[in-house]
Amino acid sequence: MAGKGGVGRSTVAAALAERSVRLGRRVIAIDAVGSGGLSTACVGAGIDRRFDIVTLTTRASLDEYLRLYLRFPISPSRLKPLARLFDYVATAAPGVREILVIGKIGHEVRSGVWDDVVVDAPATGHVVELLTAPDALATMVPTGPLAEQTGWLREIVASEQTGVVLVTVPEDLALTEAEELAARIDTETTTSISTVIVNRMPAAVDPAGMAIADHLVATDSILGPTASLVVARHRAAAGHAERMAALDGDPVRVEERISNPVGAVIDALSAVDGVEGRAS
Amino acid sequence: MTGFGSALESVDDMLEQAEVILVAGPGGVGKTTVTAALGLRAARRHDRRVVVVTVDPARRLADALGVSRLSEEPVLVPVGGGDGRLWVVMVDMARSWDRLVERHAPDDDTRQRLLANSLYRTLTRRFVQSHDYIALDHLCDLTDEDRYDLVIVDTPPSSHAIDLLDAPSRMIEFFRSRLLRWLTSGASLTAVPARPFLALAERLLGAGFLAEITVFFTLLAKLRPAFVDRARRVEERLSDSTTTLAVVTTSESGPMAETGQLLDALVQRRLTPGLLVVNRFEPTLDFADSSELRFRPKLGSADLAAAGSGGLAAGVWEMQRRAEQAGSGELPAATLPVGCPVVALPWRAGELGDLDGLTRLIEGVHGSGERANDELPSSRQEATER
Structure with a gap:
């Protein structure tokens, strides 16, 4: 899941994972942001979660990486001065975190345990850094066990079974970022966009509704400001229809449903096929 | 930054007195837009020479500010008559x-x-x-110059204010x-x-x-x-009494939860933000208490019936559910300790668009800022009254 901050990437990730479970598939969800947003999305949605979530904080990623790839016997957190260096390097030095995270994702995909690996990716351009991390690693580290991993990691990233789900909302700035991100994913990465999801489509207001709204405003009803905002949001979203279509032939439009945003995505997806890739 | 927040009673106090404002908050709440609007208001209304530093390369923002592009070199924004000036700098990491x-x-x-x-x-x-340190290093450069009275930093989208x-x-x-x-x-x-x-x-x-x-x-x-x-030197600049923090959020549960964590962390460090902005404030919401950011839904079910039964009604009900969720005490983040002026910027579906759009947002600051102060005393006023 990729997209601007606040458009509902975690919500869509939770919905995709939940839908996979309902289809009888074995699924794991990875919170690559490491902030716990994916768990929060599930709690907020009130769904009875039936899939595992791995939350990749920087420290957890490092320990996992050393354990999985290098069979390193000691957790670096136990070597005190070193732990501080690793903390510094992994939180402040650019690139380290991306490599650790893509390594974990690759490991889960290759394990063969899962039918679907759903990744809640970091906001906006950071997803490009994540997808190109194996290339960067190959440039920086020519030999050694790290270098050996870059080959198959790059294959997974470029695989047809891996796809980016681009999430946006029908608002000007979010669409602009989605357009820019789509262009960057096309030109800078080997992964393709499999689906575009326009989240939180406001309720469509028909002419009768607009007349009621006008009346409420004219009569100074307490409902006036709300009604005119609802109409204005519908108009703004409708005005973006062409830009949405240009992003993808037929993006999945998800109605705004504040009480159950995850359910809204699942319902919208149920009408469409071909969303789930092996890693998305 | 210690203590400065509680000396401010309104957004205009801050724009008048501060020399450095860091704008922080969760992703997707309109932080960059609010930063630009604050800069515009400081230049237009307070005649200050303002530079806004952003790491967000949103082209739309450049368009809205009426400049063809943003760059590392300060770009002058046409703010109209008066002595105030506004520049924008986009950080290239x-x-x-x-x-x-x-x-x-x-x-x-x-x-x-x-x-x-x-x-x-x-x-x-x-x-x-987005490297936190780089944004701050720019800040230091800009405050060294005599060209600017006020530097406003739009903090990197992914970073947490505390890390910054x-x-x-x-x-x-x-x-x-x-x-x-x-x-x-x-x-x-x-x-x-x-x-x-x-x-x-x-x-x-x-x-x-x-x-x-x-x-x-x-x-x-x-x-x-x-x-x-x-x-x-960067550290000194941050702890200077003329440096303050403006926190931006929306009334939605996710951003509110993140903002709650941020405010808690600030309290632990005995820091008070100079301003809290609740962006995209819905007409269905009201402040129950702004010193503890507490919301209450404004409408009852009898009011809602007037919207009929079509799409308009569905939209209004959706807004009402949003209001109920924001006002619900069950949500851990529905009440936040604030201790600084709170302003609500009304939700505008048309979004910023151009300088006029940003100016309308400024008028939003004006309206709700004053209302918040009139109806709902800031914590400092409360403390004095006690």
Whole structure:
């Protein structure tokens, strides 16, 4: 899941994972942001979660990486001065975190345990850094066990079974970022966009509704400001229809449903096929 | 930053008095837009010479400000008549690192070797991530110049405000650490305490790459005195009484939860933000109490019936559910301790669009800012009354 901050990437990730479970598939969800947003999305949605979530904080990623790839016997957190260096390097030095995270994702995909690996990716351009991390690693580290991993990691990233789900909302700035991100994913990465999801489509207001709204405003009803905002949001979203279509032939439009945003995505997806890739 | 927040009673106080404003908040709440609107208001209404620093490359914002592009060089925004001026700077992370190296390298040789080092180039170019420290370094440069009265920094989208405040001390700590000395001194690398590290590093990276890392850190270590000095100055600038923090959020549960964590962390450090902005405030919501950010739904079910039964009604009900969720005491973040002025910016579906759009947002600041202050005393006023 990729997209601007606040458009509902975690919500869509939770919905995709939940839908996979309902289809009888074995699924794991990875919170690559490491902030716990994916768990929060599930709690907020009130769904009875039936899939595992791995939350990749920087420290957890490092320990996992050393354990999985290098069979390193000691957790670096136990070597005190070193732990501080690793903390510094992994939180402040650019690139380290991306490599650790893509390594974990690759490991889960290759394990063969899962039918679907759903990744809640970091906001906006950071997803490009994540997808190109194996290339960067190959440039920086020519030999050694790290270098050996870059080959198959790059294959997974470029695989047809891996796809980016681009999430946006029908608002000007979010669409602009989605357009820019789509262009960057096309030109800078080997992964393709499999689906575009326009989240939180406001309720469509028909002419009768607009007349009621006008009346409420004219009569100074307490409902006036709300009604005119609802109409204005519908108009703004409708005005973006062409830009949405240009992003993808037929993006999945998800109605705004504040009480159950995850359910809204699942319902919208149920009408469409071909969303789930092996890693998305 | 200590204590400055509680001395401010309105957004205009802040725009009039502050010399540095850091704008922080969760992603997707309209932080960059609010930053631009604050800058515009300070220039237009308070006649200040303002520079806004952003790391968000949103082209739309450049369009809205009426400039063709944003760049590292301050771009003058046409704000109209009056003595106020507004510039916008967009931080280019890779170029900023190069400039830091150019400035802090003790000699030409170190400078050129570091800039040409493949590890350095890969790190700063392939992962042009929002680095907290870089944004603050720009801040320091800009406050050194006499051209500006007020610097407003739109903090990197992915960073947490607390990390941002800690960035200079983390930089100092890194440059002073024994580990940097280990890495850069050939002799101590073979010393007993370094052996587990070497074993790990060789296994992880291969011996050749380890050698390159050592060269990189050796070069970097030569920049230590200048870097530490610089980071200290950034730290001083942050703790100056004319520096303040503006926190932006929306009334939705996710952003509110994140903002709650941020405010708690600030309280632990005895810091009070100078302003809290609730962006996209819905007409269905009201402040129950702004000193503890508490909302209440404004409408009852009888009011809602007037929307009929079509799409309009569905939309209005959706808004009402939003209001109920924001006002629900069950949500952990529905009540936040604030202790600073709170302003609500009304939700405008048309969005910013152009300078006029931003100006309308400013008028929003005006309206709700005053209302918040009239109806709902800030914590300082409350404290005085008590």
